Amino acid sequence: MTRSSGHEPTDGPPGPDAKRRVIVNPNSGAGDHLPTVHRLADHWGYSVAETAAAGDAIDLAREAAADGVDVLAACGGDGTVHEVLCGLVDADALGGVRFGVVPVGTANIFADDIGVRGIEHGFELLEDGEVRRIDLGLADGVPFVKSCIAGLTADTSAATTSDLKARFGPLAFVITGVQQAREFDALDIEVDAVTEGETRTWSGEALCVLVGNARRFAKQFGQANVEDGLFDVTLIERMPAGEAVAEAIVQQLLRRDTEHVTQLRAERLAIESRSSAIDFSLDGEIYTRNRLDLRVRSEALSVCVGTDYEPDPTMQAEKDSFGRYL
Ligand SMILES: Nc1ncnc2c1ncn2[C@@H]1O[C@H](COP(=O)(O)OP(=O)(O)OP(=O)(O)O)[C@@H](O)[C@H]1O
Numbered sequence: 001m002t003r004s005s006g007h008e009p010t011d012g013p014p015g016p017d018a019k020r021r022v023i024v025n026p027n028s029g030a031g032d033h034l035p036t037v038h039r040l041a042d043h044w045g046y047s048v049a050e051t052a053a054a055g056d057a058i059d060l061a062r063e064a065a066a067d068g069v070d071v072l073a074a075c076g077g078d079g080t081v082h083e084v085l086c087g088l089v090d091a092d093a094l095g096g097v098r099f100g101v102v103p104v105g106t107a108n109i110f111a112d113d114i115g116v117r118g119i120e121h122g123f124e125l126l127e128d129g130e131v132r133r134i135d136l137g138l139a140d141g142v143p144f145v146k147s148c149i150a151g152l153t154a155d156t157s158a159a160t161t162s163d164l165k166a167r168f169g170p171l172a173f174v175i176t177g178v179q180q181a182r183e184f185d186a187l188d189i190e191v192d193a194v195t196e197g198e199t200r201t202w203s204g205e206a207l208c209v210l211v212g213n214a215r216r217f218a219k220q221f222g223q224a225n226v227e228d229g230l231f232d233v234t235l236i237e238r239m240p241a242g243e244a245v246a247e248a249i250v251q252q253l254l255r256r257d258t259e260h261v262t263q264l265r266a267e268r269l270a271i272e273s274r275s276s277a278i279d280f281s282l283d284g285e286i287y288t289r290n291r292l293d294l295r296v297r298s299e300a301l302s303v304c305v306g307t308d309y310e311p312d313p314t315m316q317a318e319k320d321s322f323g324r325y326l
Pocket of ligand 1: 025026027028029030051052053054055056057075076077078079080081083104105106107108
């Protein structure tokens with residue numbers, strides 16, 4: 001499936017280099033980026049591997065690892081980033097690859113988090129950007145960089161109004177979820193969280209569980225510290241809709257824990273359903289499980305970042321763009 005573009009480079013490094021590759025989803029976003037991607041790949045000396053269908057980027061990443069590629073970019077949206085990381089983890093190749101993102105998707109949340117602003121910028125950073133080692137979440141072995149969410153569906157995100165997003169940031173979709181929730185939507189779960197070797201257990205009916213690696217969902221929302229070896233976990237209990245909205249607002253405005261919201265940081269986490277299987281969103285991809293075991297692989301991913309990247313942007317976080325959190 002790997003294809004070199006076949007064009008002669010103009011200036012810059014000669015050749016496509018066998019060790020540098022871009023995996024591109026031609027259909028991401030507006031679907032008009034392919035000519036630009038080929039031109040820049042030629043310019044910087046990258047081979048280009050195009051996907052033809054969903055799931056291909058996983059195989060292409062495995063193939064890149066087998067070919068000994070040491071600089072690999074995911075060119076697409078967050079779905080393509082997810083697939084490329086799945087392939088690299090499958091091939092046990094994270095250690096040998098410098099990873100980068102060339103954002104051309106509808107949602108490019110991870111690219112935003114690491115300070116990559118567009119196609120040209122993505123290629124420039126692959127060349128001379130700072131390389132940081134960031135944490136990777138693994139959920140039953142499936143990687144995620146941003147978040148693992150149980151209990152709120154992508155529909156909730158779509159239904160969240162821009163007014164709510166502007167007023168409440170990430171909690172906007174929680175509020176929408178609460179408003180849409182029916183009694184049987186609650187998750188009957190047990191959560192075991194390990195922090196510094198100690199296990200805390202929470203059990204009961206939850207509206208949602210939000211596990212952030214690069215995402216923070218409450219207090220200082222936006223990006224979480226992605227180099228600390230810990231997940232930021234927010235657990236919201238099921239409660240009557242009106243009260244829940246009030247809680248969320250209090251949480252947001254006063255920045256303190258409230259009765260129905262539990263927040264913790266954990267290096268390991270198990271979420272188990274005490275009834276039917278649950279839909280978990282791993283960076284936006286849905287996995288249905290009765291139980292999910294999550295752990296952080298600390299500083300496992302070498303990634304090219306922009307100058308806007310902050311490992312722990314607590315202050316900057318409040319200026320973050322809102323609402324694209326599933
Ligand atoms: N050639 C292809 N044709 C159709 N689907 C593809 C192709 N390549 C990848 N995909 C699928 O498209 C999904 C979305 O891709 P991606 O994240 O790159 O773009 P996007 O425009 O941001 O997408 P989204 O609609 O999810 O926001 C991927 O998860 C992948 O499974």
